[in-house]
Amino acid sequence: MGYRPTIGLEIHVELSTASKMFCGCPNHFGDPPNSNVCPVCLGMPGVLPTMNRQAYEYAVLMGLALNCRIATFTKWDRKGYYYPDLPKNYQISQYDLPLSSNGYIDLLVNGQTKRIGITRAHLEEDAGKNVHDLPGCTGVDLNRAGVPLLEIVSEPDMNSVPEVMAYARSMRQLVRYLNISQANMQQGHMRFEPNISLWVFDDAEPDGGHYTPIVEVKNLNSFRSLERTVAFEIDRQAGQWQADPDGYRMDKMSKQNRGWDDVREVTVYQRHKEEADEYRYFPEPDLLPVEIDDAWLGRIKAQLPELPIARYARFRKEFGLDEKLTTLLTSERGTADYFEAVVQAGASPHRAANLIQSQGLRLANERGTDVAGLGISAERLAGLCKLADEDKVSATTAAGIFQAMLESDDPPEKIAQDRNLMQVSDTSALEAIVAEVLSENGKAVADYKSGGKKAKKARSFILGQVMQRSKGQANPKVAGELIDRKVLGQT
Ligand SMILES: [Zn+2]
Numbered sequence: 001m002g003y004r005p006t007i008g009l010e011i012h013v014e015l016s017t018a019s020k021m022f023c024g025c026p027n028h029f030g031d032p033p034n035s036n037v038c039p040v041c042l043g044m045p046g047v048l049p050t051m052n053r054q055a056y057e058y059a060v061l062m063g064l065a066l067n068c069r070i071a072t073f074t075k076w077d078r079k080g081y082y083y084p085d086l087p088k089n090y091q092i093s094q095y096d097l098p099l100s101s102n103g104y105i106d107l108l109v110n111g112q113t114k115r116i117g118i119t120r121a122h123l124e125e126d127a128g129k130n131v132h133d134l135p136g137c138t139g140v141d142l143n144r145a146g147v148p149l150l151e152i153v154s155e156p157d158m159n160s161v162p163e164v165m166a167y168a169r170s171m172r173q174l175v176r177y178l179n180i181s182q183a184n185m186q187q188g189h190m191r192f193e194p195n196i197s198l199w200v201f202d203d204a205e206p207d208g209g210h211y212t213p214i215v216e217v218k219n220l221n222s223f224r225s226l227e228r229t230v231a232f233e234i235d236r237q238a239g240q241w242q243a244d245p246d247g248y249r250m251d252k253m254s255k256q257n258r259g260w261d262d263v264r265e266v267t268v269y270q271r272h273k274e275e276a277d278e279y280r281y282f283p284e285p286d287l288l289p290v291e292i293d294d295a296w297l298g299r300i301k302a303q304l305p306e307l308p309i310a311r312y313a314r315f316r317k318e319f320g321l322d323e324k325l326t327t328l329l330t331s332e333r334g335t336a337d338y339f340e341a342v343v344q345a346g347a348s349p350h351r352a353a354n355l356i357q358s359q360g361l362r363l364a365n366e367r368g369t370d371v372a373g374l375g376i377s378a379e380r381l382a383g384l385c386k387l388a389d390e391d392k393v394s395a396t397t398a399a400g401i402f403q404a405m406l407e408s409d410d411p412p413e414k415i416a417q418d419r420n421l422m423q424v425s426d427t428s429a430l431e432a433i434v435a436e437v438l439s440e441n442g443k444a445v446a447d448y449k450s451g452g453k454k455a456k457k458a459r460s461f462i463l464g465q466v467m468q469r470s471k472g473q474a475n476p477k478v479a480g481e482l483i484d485r486k487v488l489g490q491t
Pocket of ligand 1: 024025039041
């Protein structure tokens with residue numbers, strides 16, 4: 001007997017619209033509690049919601065990026081809940097007619113492509129937040145109530161922790177590429193709910209087998225907790241099945257919800273899962289259905305950028321970059337755009353990629369920005385790449401100039417000249433220095449010329465003298481060639 005984890009993932013993504021889903025309140029994190037509220041998102045009786053068109057377009061854009069079928073007709077539904085952070089006692093969502101369905105996303109897992117089905121992606125509104133850090137009571141902050149929330153439901157196509165993580169990270173990358181969410185985990189912009197069960201099978205009977213009861217783990221708000229939760233649940237369910245092979249199976253036990261205890265690093269039982277009809281879904285009477293025509297859909301389609309996996313493949317092919325460098329450069333759209341602009345401006349792809357990796361990403365990270373946010377234009381960086389490609393500055397010096405460019409608007413060539421960092425490759429200038437050094441070091445010249453044991457050491461010594469006299473600016477390759485020619489008569 002063996003088992004294979006079977007995992008589906010629901011992801012909630014807050015969309016970065018200016019205002020909320022059904023009212024004009026600002027969609028803005030971090031403001032004083034209950035400052036971004038109005039009668040609509042407070043759930044006062046008799047108010048009328050109005051749909052945020054931008055949020056709808058963002059959701060359709062994501063549906064397109066996930067290769068979904070986009071519904072031409074959708075409606076809104078009320079999903080009944082009673083929670084302190086949901087004063088309306090219902091959430092406006094999409095039940096039987098989601099705006100997108102039947103899609104997929106391709107992931108790269110350990111160099112292999114894996115396709116994960118997307119069941120549906122629909123829009124709804126977020127709830128408020130209970131605040132537990134007040135002395136002696138719990139507060140309710142409704143600034144988040146009504147923020148547009150995109151729920152993306154996958155098929156149970158993932159079979160391992162690395163696949164779940166690749167899927168979750170690809171979703172974050174995708175919403176950032178589309179510029180529809182900042183996907184900032186610390187601000188709760190993305191939350192995960194994995195559905196986990198094991199397919200238990202007998203090797204001798206490939207058609208036989210059964211599932212362990214499905215467990216849904218609610219509200220995970222970090223990649224770390226997602227990773228640990230899934231790994232923990234796989235082990236826990238395997239243990240349960242081994243202890244009770246006949247009873248611990250989906251057809252004998254209902255689904256359950258569990259929560260993740262971050263301190264003890266275990267999942268804990270919450271309740272048996274409610275079935276959909278317990279939410280008392282019914283059509284939202286205050287909102288019109290949405291009909292999307294070809295012209296509107298066409299305008300949204302036109303906004304689709306090149307998606308991460310396509311861009312990755314193109315960078316590998318077009319620029320001949322390795323997997324690691326390509327992954328880094330395409331991880332964020334802004335970095336990929338910047339890199340391409342630098343190449344467009346005349347830099348060699350390898351030089352540009354290496355400088356962005358070794359200097360750009362590091363410095364951007366230190367300053368809490370992205371590469372483009374460092375304020376070095378693509379043209380200036382291309383100028384630096386060209387200096388290095390033409391051997392006018394060494395690779396080490398190029399790294400130093402990159403940093404200096406953060407503080408100066410001068411062209412890289414001027415920075416190099418002002419700081420005496422240009423390599424001297426000009427043979428006439430170097431020839432004079434080489435001639436001087438050779439005339440002053442007769443013994444070393446003789447040793448080198450003799451070709452004996454001391455020759456190699458003597459050549460290094462002479463080259464060292466030339467480098468010193470040029471104050472480190474001689475191009476070592478050109479200087480070495482000059483020395484060889486003068487001493488050995490080689491061309
Ligand atoms: Zn409001």
